Amino acid sequence: MTTPALSVVVPVRDGGWVLRRAIERLLVQDAPPGAFEIVLVDDGSTDGVADELARSDVPVPLRVLRHAGGGRAAARNLGARAARGRILLFLDADIWAEPGLIAAHLAAHRGHRDLGVQGVWREHPDSLTTMFMRARHILPDVTVRRRDGLSPYHVVTRNFSVDVDAFRRVGGFDETFRGYGWEDIELAFRLVRAGVALRFEPAAAGWHYHPQTLDELRAKMREAGRGAVYFWKKHGRDRGLGLFLEISPALLPLKWLVYRSGAVTALVRPLVPVCERLGLTLLCGELYNHLAWRSYYEGVFAALRTP
Numbered sequence: 552m553t554t555p556a557l558s559v560v561v562p563v564r565d566g567g568w569v570l571r572r573a574i575e576r577l578l579v580q581d582a583p584p585g586a587f588e589i590v591l592v593d594d595g596s597t598d599g600v601a602d603e604l605a606r607s608d609v610p611v612p613l614r615v616l617r618h619a620g621g622g623r624a625a626a627r628n629l630g631a632r633a634a635r636g637r638i639l640l641f642l643d644a645d646i647w648a649e650p651g652l653i654a655a656h657l658a659a660h661r662g663h664r665d666l667g668v669q670g671v672w673r674e675h676p677d678s679l680t681t682m683f684m685r686a687r688h689i690l691p692d693v694t695v696r697r698r699d700g701l702s703p704y705h706v707v708t709r710n711f712s713v714d715v716d717a718f719r720r721v722g723g724f725d726e727t728f729r730g731y732g733w734e735d736i737e738l739a740f741r742l743v744r745a746g747v748a749l750r751f752e753p754a755a756a757g758w759h760y761h762p763q764t765l766d767e768l769r770a771k772m773r774e775a776g777r778g779a780v781y782f783w784k785k786h787g788r789d790r791g792l793g794l795f796l797e798i799s800p801a802l803l804p805l806k807w808l809v810y811r812s813g814a815v816t817a818l819v820r821p822l823v824p825v826c827e828r829l830g831l832t833l834l835c836g837e838l839y840n841h842l843a844w845r846s847y848y849e850g851v852f853a854a855l856r857t858p
Contacts, residue, residue: 555612557587557657557712558634562618562626563601563644564594569760574604576648576757578611587640587653588612592630595620624724624734627708631715631723640712646672647758655755656712665717665747667739669701670710670755678762682827686836687768701749703739704795710757711735717747725785730774733782733796740786765839769846776850798851810848815841 559577563570577589593601593615605615616633618626631639638660640653652670659668674688696705721741728734739749779796786792793799797806809815819841826835 553585555586555588555636557638557640557653557660558630558636558715559587559589559640559642559653560592560627560630560634561589561642561644562592562594562623562630563596564620565596565598566600566644567598568600570600570644571604572760573642573644573647574609574613576650577642577653578609579650580648580653581650582653582657584610586657588614588635590630590634591615592618592626594618594623594626621726622729624728625726628723628726631718634715637715638712639715639718641708641710642757643709643759645759645761646710647675647760649756649758652710652755652757655752659750659752659755660712660714663748664714667701667706667711667713667717667742667747667749668752668755669696669706669749670712670757671753672710672757672759675758675760678760680762681764682830682832682835683765683839684762686832686839689832689836696751698751699748701751703743703749704736705751706735706739706749708735708738709759710755712755713742714747717742717745721745721747727781728778730778731771732775733778737782737785740792765842768839768843772843772846773850776847776852777854778850779847780851780854798855803851806848807852810841810845811852816845 561573566573574589589611591601591604591613595618601615604613614633616629618629627641638656640656642648656668656670660666679685679688694705721738724734724738728737743749779798783789783793783796783798790799819838823835823838826838
């Protein structure tokens with residue numbers, strides 16, 4: 552069997568038809584035959600879709616690994632250990648790749664070692680069916696990203712490739728991150744410190760299909776708040792990192808007042824149904840944002856109280 556140049560590692564739990572679509576899009580890539588394989592890491596699914604894919608006859612090598620609920624960081628590490636390619640491409644199960652995504656990652660790595668490549672995605676229009684989803688994505692992403700010398704703060708392993716030797720040299724993902732958030736930026740933090748260059752590649756594009764509710768987002772933000780404190784402490788309470796995570800000690804009194812005292816939230820909550828009824832999408836977005844950050848700081852302050 553020909554050794555592939557690139558291994559696509561996809562962690563999933565109960566991906567359903569969204570995962571099927573994601574795999575279908577990977578099977579029609581504009582990449583040379585045998586250039587890549589797919590390593591699907593099933594993190595405790597119950598819907599049977601991964602089993603169906605494992606039994607299917609597809610033109611790209613596809614393996615399914617089992618992983619019992621250890622979180623996304625651990626699932627990705629398992630996939631990376633089993634990968635045969637020199638390049639690891641981490642894709643989420645809700646990313647529907649454009650035809651040139653894999654070719655763009657391969658081209659970016661050609662002739663380079665010790666390189667990480669950040670791809671892009673847009674929210675799929677079919678996922679913007681509720682006021683919450685439309686409000687969350689009403690404003691464009693205006694983040695300035697350098698093509699070369701990309702900041703580790705801009706790395707999201709929803710669509711990110713890295714040289715396998717560099718990944719293994721830094722120890723892969725930190726599996727202490729069992730909840731939502733930060734395991735990707737923390738990996739990038741260590742990659743850069745180890746001399747790995749980061750590049751932004753807009754040609755490596757896909758669609759993100761993940762409708763969610765405010766309650767689902769708030770649960771994730773609580774996890775992210777707890778993870779942020781661990782991230783900050785792990786790296787010596789770095790001042791710049793604390794500012795990026797918005798948990799610097801200088802900021803916390805103000806954050807407590809705005810998000811945890813309840814004074815602002817008491818004004819926000821009754822406005823939400825009114826703005827939704829009136830169709831005030833932009834204002835709804837600001838109100839949802841406050842409630843999401845309130846959950847984030849619930850996680851932050853809970854973690855800070857834990858030895």
